[in-house]
Amino acid sequence: MANDFEVGVDVAVPPRVAWALAGDPARVHEWFGPVVACEVTGDVRRATMGNGAVLVERLIDRDDLARSYSYTVVEGIPGLTSHRATVRVEDAPGGSRVLWRQTATSEVEGYDIEARLGGVMTAGLEALRDRLESV
16 A cells, blocks of 8 residues: 655656646646646646546645645545645756655545556656657
């Protein structure tokens, strides 16, 4: 059971280019397939999923120099007792590396955030890579 994990992808674009898309919380729907619409008001992001569910997230700890931001889910996932996710972009050979970390706890017995989200997050980062490298 893994409730703290990270996935990443290497992208053949400079970190500033990757950060312009990955680091914009209002644009997550442009590369993360499950999110079909996104609205940011102040530090609150509302992400509408393809099934109609809406996740309400609070944006925290943004650092543009370090190319990193974090958010917490505050509504939309039943049983979630804590959550923190971080998106960051690092220098890497040939371009940049985009990393996405999730940490969560739940009152649901056997909850495993990696089993629930690991594959879809990896697919999302691959879609981000494909979009960035096709420009």
